[in-house]
Amino acid sequence: MAAAGSVTFTSLAFLLLLSPLFVSAQVDTSAGDDLVGAIINHCCLKKFYYALQISRIELRLRDSANRGPITVFAPTDDSITKLDPELWTCVTTGQGPLDILSQITLYHFVTDGNFTAAEVATKRHLTSASGMPLGVKVVNGNVMLEDYAPITEPNALRTSNATVHLIGELLVPETIVSTIENLCFAGPASAPAPSK
Ligand SMILES: *[C@@H]1O[C@H](CO)[C@@H](O)[C@H](O)[C@H]1NC(C)=O
Numbered sequence: 001m002a003a004a005g006s007v008t009f010t011s012l013a014f015l016l017l018l019s020p021l022f023v024s025a026q027v028d029t030s031a032g033d034d035l036v037g038a039i040i041n042h043c044c045l046k047k048f049y050y051a052l053q054i055s056r057i058e059l060r061l062r063d064s065a066n067r068g069p070i071t072v073f074a075p076t077d078d079s080i081t082k083l084d085p086e087l088w089t090c091v092t093t094g095q096g097p098l099d100i101l102s103q104i105t106l107y108h109f110v111t112d113g114n115f116t117a118a119e120v121a122t123k124r125h126l127t128s129a130s131g132m133p134l135g136v137k138v139v140n141g142n143v144m145l146e147d148y149a150p151i152t153e154p155n156a157l158r159t160s161n162a163t164v165h166l167i168g169e170l171l172v173p174e175t176i177v178s179t180i181e182n183l184c185f186a187g188p189a190s191a192p193a194p195s196k
């Protein structure tokens with residue numbers, strides 16, 4: 001009896017010991033790592049990656065790709081550089097709560113498919129990882145998100161489970177625009193993104 005019990009205990013302990021190793025071994029070559037690695041290595045997504053890191057959404061992005069196909073709309077460094085620098089400083093340095101930046105970063109990916117630009121173009125809207133809808137329009141053959149953010153380089157990165165399109169504007173959920181204005185400019189001074 002005692003011997004059988006101790007064998008069972010040993011096997012269980014062995015399994016418990018092994019499973020985290022097995023999981024971490026999988027994580028090493030996961031879709032999330034492929035995706036984040038591709039973003040890090042891209043010439044022109046340094047600011048987007050920085051925003052993912054400090055908003056603590058990087059982990060969520062990795063996780064989403066590990067769970068299944070996702071689509072990322074990645075704003076290029078140029079699209080962020082051309083913003084009012086006060087705005088970017090405000091949302092990334094903690095003058096604005098972390099929550100603001102995470103709502104922005106979560107607005108840049110969808111977790112229900114790794115869509116090509118052609119597939120995106122067939123949709124009226126997508127649901128971003130923040131839960132907010134992301135409107136889609138095709139204007140003169142170009143796919144536009146929320147009427148102001150064009151896909152500038154479709155299908156720029158394809159990694160396991162993820163497709164990344166470069167976009168020419170930072171996407172800011174309309175619902176937080178006035179909060180940002182109040183936080184960063186103490187009133188509606190300059191809009192963070194062209195509104196609809
Ligand atoms: C891709 O997503 C599937 C679920 O659709 C998952 O089982 C698989 O592990 C993911 N691929 C990688 C490389 O993480």
Ligand SMILES: *[C@@H]1O[C@H](CO)[C@@H](O)[C@H](O)[C@H]1NC(C)=O
Nearest residue numbers: 069114115116158161162163
């Ligand atoms: C979507 O991901 C699957 C593997 O998870 C891959 O076979 C397929 O080519 C991907 N499609 C796109 C458009 O990246």
